[in-house]
Amino acid sequence: MTNITNANTLEGSPAETPSLSQPISKPRRPLWRWPWGYPESMIVVGSALMGGLAAEWWLGPFPPLVWPGSLFAALGLVVIALACWLARRSRLVRFLTSAPLSVALISAMGLVSLLMGLTPQIVPYQPPSEPLGPVARLGLNHLTASWPLAAIYLMTLLALGALVVVRFSSRRPAFMATHLGLWLLLVAAGVGGGDRAREIMLVPEGGLEWRVKRTEGQILEMPLAIRLDDFQLEEYPPRLALINHSTGQPQTTDGQLQLWQIDTLETRGQLGEFDLELLKYLPDAALIGQDEYVRAVPKGLIQAAIIKATHRPTGATYQGWVSTGESFRAPQPLKLGEHLLLTMTRPEPRRYISQVKVFTKEGLEIEDSIEVNHPLKVGAWYIYQRNYDSNAGRASSWSGFELVKDPWLPMANAGLILMSLGSAGLVIRSRGRAK
Amino acid sequence: MSWSWHDYLAPLSVALWVLGALMAIKTKPRPAFWLTVAGTLVTGLFIAGLWLRLERPPMRTMGETRLWYSFFLSGAGALVYARRRFTWLLIFGCLLASVFAIINVVKPELHSKALMPALQSPFFIPHVISYMLSYAVLAASALASAIQLRKISASGEPDKNLDDFIDSLVRSGLGLLMLGLLTGAIWAKQAWGHYWSWDPKETWAMVTAATFLIYIHLRRAPPRGAGRKLALAVPLLGLVMLMITWLGVSYLPAAMGSVHIY
Numbered sequence: 303m304t305n306i307t308n309a310n311t312l313e314g315s316p317a318e319t320p321s322l323s324q325p326i327s328k329p330r331r332p333l334w335r336w337p338w339g340y341p342e343s344m345i346v347v348g349s350a351l352m353g354g355l356a357a358e359w360w361l362g363p364f365p366p367l368v369w370p371g372s373l374f375a376a377l378g379l380v381v382i383a384l385a386c387w388l389a390r391r392s393r394l395v396r397f398l399t400s401a402p403l404s405v406a407l408i409s410a411m412g413l414v415s416l417l418m419g420l421t422p423q424i425v426p427y428q429p430p431s432e433p434l435g436p437v438a439r440l441g442l443n444h445l446t447a448s449w450p451l452a453a454i455y456l457m458t459l460l461a462l463g464a465l466v467v468v469r470f471s472s473r474r475p476a477f478m479a480t481h482l483g484l485w486l487l488l489v490a491a492g493v494g495g496g497d498r499a500r501e502i503m504l505v506p507e508g509g510l511e512w513r514v515k516r517t518e519g520q521i522l523e524m525p526l527a528i529r530l531d532d533f534q535l536e537e538y539p540p541r542l543a544l545i546n547h548s549t550g551q552p553q554t555t556d557g558q559l560q561l562w563q564i565d566t567l568e569t570r571g572q573l574g575e576f577d578l579e580l581l582k583y584l585p586d587a588a589l590i591g592q593d594e595y596v597r598a599v600p601k602g603l604i605q606a607a608i609i610k611a612t613h614r615p616t617g618a619t620y621q622g623w624v625s626t627g628e629s630f631r632a633p634q635p636l637k638l639g640e641h642l643l644l645t646m647t648r649p650e651p652r653r654y655i656s657q658v659k660v661f662t663k664e665g666l667e668i669e670d671s672i673e674v675n676h677p678l679k680v681g682a683w684y685i686y687q688r689n690y691d692s693n694a695g696r697a698s699s700w701s702g703f704e705l706v707k708d709p710w711l712p713m714a715n716a717g718l719i720l721m722s723l724g725s726a727g728l729v730i731r732s733r734g735r736a737k
Numbered sequence: 738m739s740w741s742w743h744d745y746l747a748p749l750s751v752a753l754w755v756l757g758a759l760m761a762i763k764t765k766p767r768p769a770f771w772l773t774v775a776g777t778l779v780t781g782l783f784i785a786g787l788w789l790r791l792e793r794p795p796m797r798t799m800g801e802t803r804l805w806y807s808f809f810l811s812g813a814g815a816l817v818y819a820r821r822r823f824t825w826l827l828i829f830g831c832l833l834a835s836v837f838a839i840i841n842v843v844k845p846e847l848h849s850k851a852l853m854p855a856l857q858s859p860f861f862i863p864h865v866i867s868y869m870l871s872y873a874v875l876a877a878s879a880l881a882s883a884i885q886l887r888k889i890s891a892s893g894e895p896d897k898n899l900d901d902f903i904d905s906l907v908r909s910g911l912g913l914l915m916l917g918l919l920t921g922a923i924w925a926k927q928a929w930g931h932y933w934s935w936d937p938k939e940t941w942a943m944v945t946a947a948t949f950l951i952y953i954h955l956r957r958a959p960p961r962g963a964g965r966k967l968a969l970a971v972p973l974l975g976l977v978m979l980m981i982t983w984l985g986v987s988y989l990p991a992a993m994g995s996v997h998i999y
């Protein structure tokens with residue numbers, strides 16, 4: 303280091319002539335002298351965060367970019383990245399692609415995520431009706447739509463774009479794949495975020511629907527209509543619980559709810575002070591008369607079982623039907639003495655499938671089924687199975703769908719695939735490259 | 738094989754792991770390796786039996802993920818020990834695997850065959866396995882960093898071999914963590930139509946990934962002076978974040994209504 307005096311004056315400490323007897327262990331590099339390192343990176347990223355907070359305070363939440371603005375923004379990012387190649391020897395581009403800046407940016411991203419993980423957030427952002435408090439005015443309760451995040455997001459995009467172009471090398475495939483993939487993903491998710499559409503449509507069984515209702519109560523007509531021809535629900539066997547007759551509360555041991563799973567492989571078991579035995583199990587049952595269940599073909603709406611329960615301390619035995627309920631009938635319990643009821647819990651869904659016919663404005667007609675994990679693609683829209691009337695169970699009279707349109711989807715997918723390949727590369731060649 | 742078998746098989750695994758660790762301390766590498774592997778295989782056998790019995794991958798409940806964590810920790814500990822003779826790693830793997838096996842015995846959970854429809858996806862298994870593997874590897878990286886920090890304070894010099902080992906642990910652990918994150922995102926898109934919804938578990942996984950990413954990028958340009966020590970503290974911080982992600986998220990106020998609470 304040649305310029306110690308200068309460094310000290312820059313940092314505002316009194317200039318001291320170093321004496322020879324006093325060894326200088328760490329020569330200080332003056333701030334803002336190229337090449338910029340960790341202190342400069344932290345100041346730059348910190349200023350971006352501060353500037354973001356100020357912008358949020360004065361301008362309100364960060365407005366999402368919409369087509370074609372988003373397209374121009376993405377193209378602009380590409381142009382800037384290419385320009386960085388021309389200026390690759392400049393100090394600024396070297397700084398932009400330096401490891402210290404990446405550490406500062408990743409730290410800032412981690413910090414914002416940490417804040418989001420610790421405090422409740424409004425995601426996705428909805429403008430509130432009442433006047434904003436200071437936390438909201440700084441964007442801290444809706445960070446995903448805030449200027450501070452937008453500022454470091456933009457810096458990250460600039461850094462990654464420059465990095466991929468300037469450090470392009472086929473000899474570092476994992477490095478290239480992770481960073482290019484991340485850049486694509488961040489552009490699709492962030493710049494393209496405003497072009498995503500999500501609507502929720504409820505369709506009655508046997509009915510045709512083409513309108514959606516927003517949470518704000520506004521009704522919107524969609525370019526496609528869904529006819530729900532059939533809704534099917536398959537359930538797992540229910541579990542049994544002991545309920546206190548007078549309080550209606552389930553019995554617990556050490557605060558843990560006690561349940562016994564109905565299982566045709568293991569027909570004997572224990573619940574509380576009772577030995578239970580499964581004598582008969584009807585997964586598709588219907589009630590006939592007062593207290594008699596039969597297998598109902600093709601589809602019963604409830605599940606029923608005959609259970610024998612023996613109270614271990616007294617030896618008293620009870621036997622009878624228990625069943626799940628549906629919209630118009632409460633579940634049937636088995637009385638175990640004065641105080642206890644043996645009841646079936648609401649069974650958990652195994653599968654739910656909507657048999658639909660979809661009509662589009664262009665005259666397309668598609669007949670198919672939709673279930674969780676198996677969405678249906680119709681033109682630019684993906685239709686996802688969302689929910690059903692869970693109180694009614696198999697008797698649900700409607701099915702809920704989520705309709706999603708995202709013109710940036712291919713770019714996001716490309717990013718995800720590249721990042722996955724790069725991450726796999728990191729695992730396979732974890733030794734790293736020679737320095 | 739139902740959960741009741743665990744009451745017998747878990748103590749057997751724990752006994753084998755403890756013996757394996759003792760052999761490693763006495764520098765008897767062969768018995769140390771084989772005893773540990775035997776413990777791992779017993780746990781693996783139980784996982785397989787449970788899988789068949791439940792007719793679904795046993796990866797849904799906290800207790801079930803603990804089984805996998807025990808399996809991977811002891812298995813990875815033994816494999817690395819066979820190649821590199823890191824006694825501390827074997828002991829650490831066996832110890833932690835035993836702790837999680839014992840938790841499963843002391844704190845049994847309700848078991849159920851039910852697998853909600855969203856979980857019935859080809860991404861379910863790679864998602865959980867890459868997370869559990871990465872947790873095991875990243876926990877080891879944190880321990881290795883702690884050991885390196887002690888070596889530096891004792892002798893002033895880092896152990897070069899250990900340095901390389903930490904780097905490769907963090908790289909493979911982070912790669913697996915990213916794979917868990919990415920398969921989760923692709924799967925969420927399939928199931929619900931959104932890659933990422935800032936669910937608390939997702940947010941904390943992001944914080945964890947960011948912490949280990951800092952380590953990798955910090956190593957590209959080691960800061961001067963205390964820089965190496967600072968970098969070595971990062972995996973330790975990462976382990977804290979990881980434990981919050983895995984075990985602690987359910988208790989956070991921000992986690993109300995998370996899809997990942999189980």
Ligand code: HEM
Pocket residue numbers: 399400401403404407408458461462465469476477480481484725728734735915950953954956957
């Ligand atoms: C916030 C976004 C990121 C930025 C700004 C960034 C930036 C950088 C920079 C500047 C380098 C040094 C390149 C060089 O010296 O040639 C680098 C290296 C690297 N980055 Fe990133 N990176 C980011 C995210 C990621 C992610 C998400 C991963 C992994 C999944 C990753 C993995 C790596 C790896 C493996 C290296 C090479 C390290 C080595 O060879 O020792 N980075 N990154």
